[in-house]
Amino acid sequence: MLFRQLEYLVALSREHHFARAAQACSVSQPALSEAIRKLEDELDVPLVRRGRKYEGLTPEGERIVVWAQRILADRDALRDEVGALRCGLSGRMRIGSVPTASAAVSLLTGPFCTEHPLVTVEVIADLQSEDILRQLQNFEIDAGITYLPEELSGHFQAIPLYEERYVLLITAADGLAHQSTATWAEAARLPLCLLNESMQGRRVLDDVFAKAGAKPVPRVETDSVAALFAHVRTGRWASVVPHAWLHVFGVPHGMRAVPLVEPDWTVPVGLVTTSQQPGSVMARALTEVATETDVAGALERLPGGPALPLA
Template sequence: MLFRQLEYLVALSRERHFARAAQACYVSQPALSEAVRKLEDELGVPLVRRGRKFESLTPEGERIVLWAQRILADRDALTDEVDALRTGLSGQLCVGSVPTAATAVSLLTEPFCTEHPLASVRVLSDLRSEDMLRKIQDFEIDAGITYLRAGISEKFQVVPLYRERYVLLTGTAIGRPGARNATWAEAARLPLCLLVGTMQGRRVLDEIFEMAGARAEPEVETDSVASLFAHVRTGRWVGVVPYAWLHVFGVPRGMRVLPLVEPDHTVPMGLVTTVREPGSVMARALTELARRTDVAAVLERLPTDSLTG
């Protein structure tokens, strides 16, 4: 059995198409197909259902893919560990985040790159929470920043980073003049632009609106917090945004920000990695850095009077 055969099988599982899998592995389709057939012969079980084209993996194939992912991840971790012992940490760290946490990622990647100048970083900042957790389990990314929902620590290693709280982003002409805050019930009655309902960040907001006895019915939905800012900038809509985004954008000209109250609600956010040991040397280095970095304190460093624009 060769690592190459396992790589081809994992690519086929991911792409669900022989030609795309071959392209991803930089080999010809016949070469990939033959390597998978040889793996089937060696294991003595069918791994792929074939018709005129790829149909699916067999139940045996789905199980073997899980083992292949683990074996390849351990191989990469071993290689990175040896490289780190020889020359210092190098290679690429891959970090994912849910969109609402995108601004917090740089608070870890900047000191990471400072401490490990031979390493590079790849950030995927528009992942749904469930997709990110799957990518961590499938060893496609090293770590992710997401909502620390109940039960997550049973399957993943978790480092709490900060608590996400929310503000109402409006044009200066919308809302009560001179208001210093807004209630969730009041926000529900305004022309809203919110994240799409399939995203964890939106589900969190819906839960808070429900706590306030209100229901949000947005006129515009988007899968991007940056797009939400852009829609509010037109002056027609208001948005509910994570306070952490103000760390990067501040309060844009022509807008104001009102803390949302009744209820005062926050949601824990944290760094999530696999529980497997020894695991990725990249993930270990990032986890160690996260434990000694006060992300919450940095995100709170905003002038008090900036809240009202």
Template sequence: MLFRQLEYLVALSRERHFARAAQSCHVSQPALSEAIRKLEEELDVPLVRRGRKYEGLTPEGERIVVWAQRILADRDALKNEVGALRTGLSGRMRIGAVPTASGAVSLLTGPFCAAHPLVTVEVKADLQSEDILRQLQRFEIDAGVTYVHKDLPEGFQAVPLYEERYVLLTTAADGLARPATATWAEAARLPLCLLTEAMQGRRVLDEAFAEVGVRPSPRVETDSVAALFAHVRTGRWASVVPRTWLHVFGVPHGMRAVPLTEPARTVPVGLVTTTREPGSVMARALTDIARRTDIAAALERLPGEQLPERDS
């Protein structure tokens, strides 16, 4: 059995198409198909349901893919560990983030890249919380920045980063008075642009609205926080956005951002990794950065200021 055969099987499971899987592995489709066929012969089980086109993996194939992902992750972890012992950490760090928290990821990647100059970082910033846990389990990412609840599933651990708070974002000429805060009930009466209902960030908002007995009826929904800012800029909409995004955009000219109260809703956000040992050397290094960097304090200030380190 060769690592290459396992890579091909994992790629086929991910892409669900022989040609796309071959392209992602930089080989021809016949070469990929032949390697998987030889793996089936060696394991003496069918892995792929074959017809006129790809029809999915067999039950045995689904189980073998889990083992393949684990074996390949261990191989990569071993190579990274040995490399770190020789020349320092090198390779590629993969981080997944929910869209509402993606604006805070740079506060981790900045000090991480400074501490490990031979590492490149890939950030997937459009994942849902469930996607992050699933991709961690499949070793497709090394760490995730997402909402953290007390019922975090077994096999995962989290380092708290900050408490997500919310502001009402409107245009400066919306005709409202200029109070220091706004209530969720007041926000519900405005023409709103919000995140889509499929996103956990939206479900958090709906819970806050429901707590005061109202239900928002947004005319526009999106999966992008940046798109929320863009819609408010037109002057037609208001929105509820995480306060962390003011650290990225500030309060754009012509807009207002006021804290939402009654209730004063907060949601914990953390860095999530697996508890599997020895685990990813990349994840351990990023976890160390997260524990030493005061993300919450940094989000209260304008970008570009030096980040403090927590006391050991």
């Protein structure tokens, strides 16, 4: 059995198509198909349901893919470990993040890259929490920054980074702009631009609005936090944004960020990695950086300005 055969099987499971899997592995389709057939012969089980086109993996194939992902991840971890012992950590680290938490990622990647100058970091910042946990378990990413559930599966370990809370972003001309706080019910009555309903950040907002006995009816929805700021800037809309993004954008001229109350609501955000040992050397290195970095404190400071919250 060769690592290459396992790589081909994992690619086929991910792409659901022989031609795309072959392209992802930079081989011809016949070469990929033949390698998987040889793997089936070696294991003496059918791995792929074959018809006129790819019809998925067999139950045995699904189980073998899990082992293949684990074996390949251990191989990569071994290479990274040996490389780190020889000349310092090098290679590529992959971080997944929920969109609303991506503002905090740079607070970790900055010191990480300073400490490990030979490592390249890839950040995927448009994932949902369930995507992050799935990709961690499938060894597709090394670490994730996401909302922390009350109970996390034993397959994972987490380091809390900060408590996400929300502010009402409005123009300075709005009547609520002169208040020290605004209620969620007051926010729901404004013409709102919010994240779209498919995003976990929006589902969190809807839950909080419901606790306040309110139901917002946004006129504009988007999958971009930056787009929320852009829409408020036009003067036609208000929005509810995570306070962490004020650390990136500040409070733009002509706008106000008013803390939301009734209820006072926060959601824990943390760095999640797999609990498998010895695990990814990249994940261990990032975890060390996270334990030494005051992410929460940094997010309370506006760029070049005072601490949050602002009104």
